[in-house]
Every structure is written in structure tokens, then in C-alpha cells.
Amino acid sequence: MTIGTQAFAFVRELVRAESAIVLETGKEYLVESRLVPLARAAGHPDVDAYVADLSKRRTPAALKQVVEALTTNETSWFRDSDPFTALRQSVFPALAKTRSNRTIRIWAGACSSGQEPYSIVMTALDTPELAGWRVEVVATDLSDEMLDRARKGEYSQLEVNRGLPATTMVRHFERSGLSWRINQSIRDRVEFRHLNLTRPLPPMGRFDVVFLRNVLIYFDLPTKRDVLKRVRQVMAPDGHLFLGAAEMTMGVDDAWERVPAGRSSVYRIREEQRTCVP
Amino acid sequence: MRAVIVDDSRAMRRIVGRILGDAGYEISEAGDGLEALAVLEGLESPPELACVDWNMPVMDGLTFITEVRKRPEWRSITLMMVTTESEQDRIVRALAAGAHEYLIKPFTGEAMLEKLDLLGLLPTSTGV
Ligand SMILES: C[S@@+](CC[C@H](N)C(=O)[O-])C[C@H]1O[C@@H](n2cnc3c(N)ncnc32)[C@H](O)[C@@H]1O
Numbered sequence: 001m002t003i004g005t006q007a008f009a010f011v012r013e014l015v016r017a018e019s020a021i022v023l024e025t026g027k028e029y030l031v032e033s034r035l036v037p038l039a040r041a042a043g044h045p046d047v048d049a050y051v052a053d054l055s056k057r058r059t060p061a062a063l064k065q066v067v068e069a070l071t072t073n074e075t076s077w078f079r080d081s082d083p084f085t086a087l088r089q090s091v092f093p094a095l096a097k098t099r100s101n102r103t104i105r106i107w108a109g110a111c112s113s114g115q116e117p118y119s120i121v122m123t124a125l126d127t128p129e130l131a132g133w134r135v136e137v138v139a140t141d142l143s144d145e146m147l148d149r150a151r152k153g154e155y156s157q158l159e160v161n162r163g164l165p166a167t168t169m170v171r172h173f174e175r176s177g178l179s180w181r182i183n184q185s186i187r188d189r190v191e192f193r194h195l196n197l198t199r200p201l202p203p204m205g206r207f208d209v210v211f212l213r214n215v216l217i218y219f220d221l222p223t224k225r226d227v228l229k230r231v232r233q234v235m236a237p238d239g240h241l242f243l244g245a246a247e248m249t250m251g252v253d254d255a256w257e258r259v260p261a262g263r264s265s266v267y268r269i270r271e272e273q274r275t276c277v278p
Numbered sequence: 279m280r281a282v283i284v285d286d287s288r289a290m291r292r293i294v295g296r297i298l299g300d301a302g303y304e305i306s307e308a309g310d311g312l313e314a315l316a317v318l319e320g321l322e323s324p325p326e327l328a329c330v331d332w333n334m335p336v337m338d339g340l341t342f343i344t345e346v347r348k349r350p351e352w353r354s355i356t357l358m359m360v361t362t363e364s365e366q367d368r369i370v371r372a373l374a375a376g377a378h379e380y381l382i383k384p385f386t387g388e389a390m391l392e393k394l395d396l397l398g399l400l401p402t403s404t405g406v
Contacts, residue, residue, distance in 0.1 A: 157382055160382075162388070166359075170369050175364075
């Protein structure tokens with residue numbers, strides 16, 4: 001069976017209000033399959049009964065669980081590889097020439113279970129130009145469950161198989177039981193925080209590099225536009241933004257321009273838009 | 279691009295062959311290290327990739343990799359260990375012997391393609 005129209009409408013509105021993720025008609029099956037475990041755990045015979053109960057009680061913790069269940073957390077190490085090559089070969093060396101305080105600040109804005117920010121740290125460690133530099137990575141996500149996993153830094157065999165070079169794995173990970181744990185020295189360089197991209201940003205300072213990959217795709221156009229605008233406010237004027245392969249700023253927020261970086265591309269704030277925001 | 283799949287399990291050779299075949303590879307197979315050396319000898323030019331199981335009869339994967347690394351004419355072959363052996367010191371040994379990558383079984387097709395992407399050996403797409 002699939003979820004009823006009413007229950008689907010409730011979930012769709014909830015998820016949209018809390019995360020801006022758009023669940024189009026046709027995603028009933030997805031909603032059903034993601035909510036079945038929650039319904040079972042709560043002792044309901046099916047998803048409809050569970051959602052009916054949820055909509056009556058509106059327990060914040062339960063609502064949050066539903067939103068988290070509907071986010072897609074798919075990620076991997078050095079995802080798509082090219083952005084990380086671009087970091088090492090062009091973005092980091094360029095920043096190393098212009099930052100006199102020998103500090104680089106990076107924000108990973110939808111970090112999921114942590115592979116992305118940790119890959120950024122490992123890439124920085126592999127960049128000769130940054131030897132002796134301070135690299136601060138702030139990693140944020142909507143999902144507290146993902147953030148907990150990310151902080152732990154422990155990954156299953158299947159997860160370490162995905163995109164992690166073997167040399168990097170033996171260098172930066174320790175086997176612990178059946179899983180692999182990323183070394184403390186790497187974990188210590190990332191600060192994980194809860195952050196909802198669709199809300200005004202908390203004070204975070206300025207970033208030289210922002211990774212906002214594979215998250216805008218879930219938002220509708222006005223939300224994408226708001227998010228990109230807010231990113232500009234925390235971005236150094238000459239900063240670099242990385243988006244997912246299926247994402248772009250064109251037609252969304254044209255204050256950005258796309259510039260090639262190796263086999264990848266980065267987005268930079270157009271010269272004429274680089275007004276210094278206080 | 280061409281690949282040699284070295285594994286004593288036919289089922290595993292078929293799975294890996296499928297993944298690589300779909301990615302655009304031409305495949306040769308061998309059931310152990312010694313047979314794989316013979317396959318390499320028989321090819322006109324070395325393949326780009328060899329996927330090598332660790333535990334096999336006659337000649338195991340580690341020995342095979344060591345043998346391949348001794349031959350300058352085979353220097354261009356990228357060697358990827360594909361095995362259930364998952365202890366850290368095993369991985370270190372394989373890399374020290376000359377393996378370029380290490381994929382632990384069980385794995386998904388996607389994981390294998392991501393490894394190939396890392397190695398710059400994905401012919402059909404750049405991964406972007
Ligand atoms: C597909 S993952 C992308 C992970 C990583 N950036 C990558 O490219 O591999 C999408 C992530 O976005 C998060 N997310 C979804 N909506 C969000 C929102 N409104 N604010 C912050 N994060 C959100 C999800 O929790 C999920 O971890």
C-alpha cells in the first residue's frame with residue numbers, strides 16, 4: 001500500500017516548512033518507505049495511522065524525526081574527485097598567496113555524515129602551499145543524527161570503500177572493530193554544528209571557501225535564491241563556492257559567476273557585486 | 279581501455295567484468311596469479327588496469343602484484359586489489375608491494391567506479 005493523500009499532504013507541508021525540501025506528487029512511495037520504520041517503532045500498523053497521530057499530537061521531537069527521515073544523506077569521500085583536485089591544485093594555492101594571516105576558513109554547508117568536511121581537511125594536508133597554515137572547517141547540517149555520526153567519525157566498510165583512496169585510508173584512519181575511525185587529528189580540525197540553510201544564518205565569520213554541494217537540488221527556486229544570497233554574506237569577497245555537479249547559480253542568483261578550476265568549476269562573487277557587507 | 283580480472287571465483291569475475299564492461303572496458307580473465315602473468319604475456323600491449331583478488335590457489339594476488347612490479351614493461355598497469363581481506367596491515371602490505379588501490383569486498387558497482395575515477399581510469403565519464 002502507499003501513503004494516503006491526506007497523510008502525504010501533511011508530510012509534504014511539514015518537510016517543506018522545516019527544511020524547504022520539496023516533495024512532489026509522485027514521491028509518495030519515497031515518503032512511505034522512509035516513514036515505515038518510524039511508524040513501526042512508534043507501534044502503528046501503517047504510515048497513515050502514524051501520520052494521523054503525529055498531526056494530532058505534533059510532538060516536536062517526532063516531527064523532527066520525520067523531517068530527518070526525508071532528507072537524503074547520500075555522500076562519499078572526495079565526492080566527484082574533481083572539486084578536491086581543484087582545491088589542491090588551484091584554490092588553495094591561490095588563497096595561500098593572498099592570506100597574510102596564514103589561516104583559511106571553510107564552510108561545508110550540508111555535510112551529511114562528515115565525508116565532505118573530512119575530505120577537505122585531508123586535501124588541505126596534501127597541499128604543500130598550506131604547510132604550517134591554520135585550516136578551520138565549520139561543517140553544518142540540518143540533521144542531528146548525521147551530525148552525531150560525523151562527529152564520531154566512524155565509518156563502515158562500505159562507506160570507506162566509497163571514494164577513499166587506500167593510501168589515504170591507511171594514513172588517516174584506524175580500524176576499530178568492523179569499522180574505520182578517522183584519526184583524532186583530523187576530527188579536531190572540523191567543528192560540527194546544526195544549521196538550517198533556509199533560516200537566517202547565525203554569526204559564523206567570513207569563509208574563504210564554501211562547499212554547498214548536492215543540497216540546493218532539493219529546494220525550490222526562491223529558496224535556492226535566498227540560500228545563495230545568504231552565502232554571499234558570509235563569503236570573503238574573493239572566496240570560492242563549490243556546488244554539486246547538477247547545481248548552478250545561473251538564473252538563480254546572478255551575483256555569482258562560474259569560473260573554471262581544473263576539470264571542475266567554482267563560483268565567485270562578480271567583481272561589481274563585491275561590496276563589502278559589514 | 280582494457281582490464282585483466284584476476285580472481286579464482288567465476289562469479290566474482292563476472293560481477294567485476296560486468297561493472298568494468300559497462301564502464302567501457304575490454305576484459306580478460308584469469309583464475310590465479312600465474313595464469314594472469316600468462317595472460318599479460320599474451321597481450322600485445324599491457325592493459326590499463328588489473329583487478330586482483332588476494333587469496334587464490336597457485337599464486338596469490340600479493341605475489342602477482344610483486345611479480346608485475348618487477349617488469350618495467352608492465353609499469354603502466356594500474357593494480358587494484360579487490361579482496362575480502364580488510365585488516366589495516368594487509369592494505370599497507372598490498373600498497374607497499376605496488377598496488378595502487380584497494381577495494382574491500384563486498385562492494386557496490388558505484389564504489390568500484392569511484393575508485394576508477396580516483397585513478398583517472400573512468401573512460402565513460404569524468405565523474406563530474
Ligand atoms: C545529499 S546530502 C549532500 C552531502 C554532501 N554535501 C555531498 O555532496 O556529498 C544532502 C544533505 O543536506 C542536508 N539538508 C537538507 N535540507 C537542509 C537544510 N534545509 N539545511 C541544512 N541542511 C539540509 C541533509 O540533511 C543531507 O545531509
